[in-house]
Amino acid sequence: xxxxxxxxxxxxxxxxxxxxxxxxxxxxxxxxxxxxxxxxxxxxxxxxxxxxxxxxxxxxxxxxxxxxxxxxxxxxxxxxxxxxxxxxxxxxxxxxxxxxxxxxxxxxxxxxxxxxxxxxxxxxxxxxxxxxxxxxxxxxxxxxxxxxxxxxxxxxxxxxxxxxxxxxxxxxxxxxxxxxxxxxxxxxxxxxxxxxxxxxxxxxxxxxxxxxxxxxxxxxxxxxxxxxxxxxxxxxxxxxxxxxxxxxxxxxxxxxxxxxxxxxxxxxxxxxxxxxxxxxxxxxxxxxxxxxxxxxxxxxxxxxxxxxxxxxxxxxxxxxxxxxxxxxxxxxxx
Ligand code: SF4
Ligand code: SF4
Ligand code: SF4
Numbered sequence: 001x002x003x004x005x006x007x008x009x010x011x012x013x014x015x016x017x018x019x020x021x022x023x024x025x026x027x028x029x030x031x032x033x034x035x036x037x038x039x040x041x042x043x044x045x046x047x048x049x050x051x052x053x054x055x056x057x058x059x060x061x062x063x064x065x066x067x068x069x070x071x072x073x074x075x076x077x078x079x080x081x082x083x084x085x086x087x088x089x090x091x092x093x094x095x096x097x098x099x100x101x102x103x104x105x106x107x108x109x110x111x112x113x114x115x116x117x118x119x120x121x122x123x124x125x126x127x128x129x130x131x132x133x134x135x136x137x138x139x140x141x142x143x144x145x146x147x148x149x150x151x152x153x154x155x156x157x158x159x160x161x162x163x164x165x166x167x168x169x170x171x172x173x174x175x176x177x178x179x180x181x182x183x184x185x186x187x188x189x190x191x192x193x194x195x196x197x198x199x200x201x202x203x204x205x206x207x208x209x210x211x212x213x214x215x216x217x218x219x220x221x222x223x224x225x226x227x228x229x230x231x232x233x234x235x236x237x238x239x240x241x242x243x244x245x246x247x248x249x250x251x252x253x254x255x256x257x258x259x260x261x262x263x264x265x266x267x268x269x270x271x272x273x274x275x276x277x278x279x280x281x282x283x284x285x286x287x288x289x290x291x292x293x294x295x296x297x298x299x300x301x302x303x304x305x306x307x308x309x310x311x312x313x314x315x316x317x318x319x320x321x322x323x324x325x326x327x328x329x330x331x332x333x334x
Contacts, residue, residue, distance in 0.1 A: 039151055040152060040153035041230065041231060042153060042235065043132075043234065043259060043261070044226070045262045046224075046226075046263050047264040047265070047266075048263070049224060053222070060220040060221060061221050062106070065108045066106065069107060070096070070105055074183045076091060076180060080182040081181075081192050082192060083196055089182070089196060089197070090104075090178075090179045090181050091180065092178070092180055102281070104198070104200040105180075107201055108127060108202060109281075111125075111126040111275045113270075117265075117267070117270055122265070124274075127225070127226065128281075129202040130177075131251055131254070131259070132155050132260055134149075134255075134257040138168035142167065143163075153204065153209075153259035154203055154204035154209060155203075156206050160184075160185065163196075164181065164184060164186060165196065166179050166196065168199055169199065174287075175279075175282060178200055178280060179198070179199050181197035182197060183197055184197055215228055235261065238252070238261040246265070247263055248263070249262065250262040255289055256289030268284050268285075272284040
């Protein structure tokens, strides 16, 4: 596995950011235009089948995800730029090995729960990652339109355009996206004023979905605890399994519906009460749809010329001045 590939930010990326920011400033509907559900894929996570891969140091699904994704997170600059006037840096680059929570280097983890139910003791293993919501507030609110719901069903953050302001995490009901400071385009544009890094999360292996393939975590699971397929097929299968085991579903109604359905023999209220929650370890409580509450906030941000145009102008200015495609590290030495 190759970790921490270093790379600079090209003029093409700067122009892309400028264009995106300009669109964000003037056309908030661009986010909605990209949102689509036709031909969408959904995923089923069957908690009754996942055993947490007890014979492996790292569960197979997590290992597959890390092998695919870890190399795409660049090394941060050293030292990290101080953030002005407020905000804080977040640096997981010395904790890349963590697999027990979500981090910028780990998009999937296994939540453990010991639960009493129906007179039985259940030791549950629950794979956790982005839910890929049908109405993702994280995408609507992004001031730089760096986050999109695709027709595959995947919600994908474009790391070349993300400024790491973390609004997506704030509005996510599960606080899923994770920030790595000291990487990304903000270093080239306004390292102390704008953003804070890049937000990272599961992208549902969007590139593989476009090729008609399964996410790598799905293919890696030895117990078929993870499935993916056409949305209607997955929904029907989730209902069938829940009915067969007298079980429960999570993700079908949460946040107005998602592309991830959990099926469990134990009620999710009990699971939520039993799991360890905190940063990078999301809850499993019921979630009302947040989109409606964030629409007005999201649109006001999307339409904010102060944010969008400032970034656009700065990006264009930087590109036209012919800033070299040097590495972020080189930029920091100037
Ligand atoms: S989902 Fe599959 S691969 Fe992942 S921990 Fe569970 S059994 Fe192992
Ligand atoms: S779970 Fe959070 S990060 Fe993922 S799509 Fe939904 S709102 Fe966005
Ligand atoms: S769908 Fe892809 S990115 Fe998401 S957890 Fe699975 S392997 Fe990782």
